[in-house]
Amino acid sequence: MDSINGKNQKRDKWGSKLGFILAAAGSAVGLGNLWKFPYSAGANGGGAFVMIYFLFLITIGFPLMLAAITLGRKTQLSAVGAYRSIKKKWAFVGGLGVICGFFILAMYSTVGGWVIYYVIKALTGGLSSKDPQVLGKIFGGFITSPGISVAYQGLFLLLTLLIVLKGISSGIERASKIMMPALFVIMVIIAIRALTLEGAYEGIKFLLVPDFSKINMSVIVNALGQVFFSLSIGMGVMVTYGSYFDRESNLLEAGTSIPMLDTIVAILAGLATLPAVFALGFEASAGPGLMFVTLPAVFSNMAFGNVFCILFFILVLFAALTSSISMLEVCVSYFVDEKNGDRIKSSIIIAIVIFMMGVPATLSMGPWSDLTILGNLNFFDFYDKLTSNILLTSGGLLLSIFVGWVWGADKAIEEIERNGIKFKLAPIWKFLIKFIVPPAVSIVLFNSFKEVITSIM
Numbered sequence: 030m031d032s033i034n035g036k037n038q039k040r041d042k043w044g045s046k047l048g049f050i051l052a053a054a055g056s057a058v059g060l061g062n063l064w065k066f067p068y069s070a071g072a073n074g075g076g077a078f079v080m081i082y083f084l085f086l087i088t089i090g091f092p093l094m095l096a097a098i099t100l101g102r103k104t105q106l107s108a109v110g111a112y113r114s115i116k117k118k119w120a121f122v123g124g125l126g127v128i129c130g131f132f133i134l135a136m137y138s139t140v141g142g143w144v145i146y147y148v149i150k151a152l153t154g155g156l157s158s159k160d161p162q163v164l165g166k167i168f169g170g171f172i173t174s175p176g177i178s179v180a181y182q183g184l185f186l187l188l189t190l191l192i193v194l195k196g197i198s199s200g201i202e203r204a205s206k207i208m209m210p211a212l213f214v215i216m217v218i219i220a221i222r223a224l225t226l227e228g229a230y231e232g233i234k235f236l237l238v239p240d241f242s243k244i245n246m247s248v249i250v251n252a253l254g255q256v257f258f259s260l261s262i263g264m265g266v267m268v269t270y271g272s273y274f275d276r277e278s279n280l281l282e283a284g285t286s287i288p289m290l291d292t293i294v295a296i297l298a299g300l301a302t303l304p305a306v307f308a309l310g311f312e313a314s315a316g317p318g319l320m321f322v323t324l325p326a327v328f329s330n331m332a333f334g335n336v337f338c339i340l341f342f343i344l345v346l347f348a349a350l351t352s353s354i355s356m357l358e359v360c361v362s363y364f365v366d367e368k369n370g371d372r373i374k375s376s377i378i379i380a381i382v383i384f385m386m387g388v389p390a391t392l393s394m395g396p397w398s399d400l401t402i403l404g405n406l407n408f409f410d411f412y413d414k415l416t417s418n419i420l421l422t423s424g425g426l427l428l429s430i431f432v433g434w435v436w437g438a439d440k441a442i443e444e445i446e447r448n449g450i451k452f453k454l455a456p457i458w459k460f461l462i463k464f465i466v467p468p469a470v471s472i473v474l475f476n477s478f479k480e481v482i483t484s485i486m
């Protein structure tokens with residue numbers, strides 16, 4: 030795909046069916062799967078979280094993914110335009126996604142910076158300790174030193190910017206064909222090693238066997254937030270990507286294969302991380318540092334561990350970049366399409382603004398850790414909760430109402446069934462998108478707000 034989407038240009042199409050699936054899967058598969066899913070599961074009661082995640086994935090995630098790409102393909106417009114072309118007043122939903130993009134990318138770039146640092150650390154053999162304490166110190170020392178961590182955050186954004194500017198997404202698309210399967214294979218190998226560590230069984234149990242007593246509102250809110258975050262839904266990314274979809278293509282295939290791929294990678298990451306947490310004596314609820322501390326320890330317990338470590342962090346970086354470009358792209362194309370902005374200038378300015386927004390998030394790991402907003406949240410957690418639990422969720426809610434009721438589920442089904450494709454599950458999808466998704470997401474959203482309000486009080 031060429032990412033340029035000016036008004037007067039003929040819209041580009043995905044080079045191939047695989048091209049779309051790879052780019053959309055590239056957006057979906059990222060730090061959300063590899064880094065966030067394992068630590069969120071660890072911090073939210075393990076199996077209980079995973080079970081609710083699955084429940085939401087099937088009843089909310091799948092239907093919304095299909096709704097988003099169908100809306101995109103029908104209108105052939107990116108988010109704001111897509112909503113507007115069907116109902117003028119709804120353009121604001123696209124705008125909400127753009128705002129959300131700034132916040133998510135600000136926070137994402139903090140972690141993206143960590144990954145770059147770890148690639149370099151791995152290359153220079155700096156992660157080859159078996160001692161959890163030592164690995165913990167390496168991570169802690171890095172994220173708390175303001176100068177270096179901010180520099181790496183900037184570097185991550187710079188890479189994202191360069192890719193979006195150069196419009197080299199076609200190169201990315203090509204690279205994805207190798208990198209994504211490679212990531213998959215290496216995750217399987219790491220998971221096998223982690224699962225065969227002595228004492229790993231406790232971790233498998235923790236991840237897969239739900240302990241119902243651990244379910245509370247916060248677990249539910251975080252599980253839904255994770256579904257949205259992981260699938261890149263609720264911000265307009267999938268609407269935009271769907272708009273590049275060829276009229277002849279099969280939306281059902283794309284709409285099911287992306288969430289499936291995404292979920293497999295998340296589960297693999299969980300199986301690579303959590304058993305090792307138990308086997309090697311880490312803390313499951315350790316939070317954002319989990320992947321960066323546990324996995325190097327797994328590598329140290331592996332033959333050719335160093336090689337795996339290097340490969341792994343390079344692939345994580347690649348996965349993170351294919352996600353971050355999708356976020357930046359949504360913000361940039363808004364200013365180019367809607368405000369007639371110059372593409373290059375807009376991209377640079379947006380990246381700088383996001384960088385500045387991201388600095389407090391990065392610093393909140395160190396010098397600014399005591400600086401809290403909304404009660405007890407530091408900047409990083411604030412961005413995280415604001416996006417996953419409020420903005421994406423609102424975006425998803427509005428998307429379901431829009432496609433189910435405003436545009437109309439039947440019209441969407443008509444679009445899906447173009448070219449004689451038969452959508453056998455259409456009645457179920459229609460029921461979910463109209464009657465299940467809106468109330469279910471509303472309830473969770475209401476509780477997110479309640480959490481926020483009680484934390485301020």
Ligand code: TRP
Pocket residue numbers: 056057058059060061062133257258259260261262263264266352353355356421
């Ligand atoms: N889904 C990506 C991940 O799992 C992150 C991401 C990319 C995203 N684009 C998004 C999240 C849009 C929400 C909205 O890492």
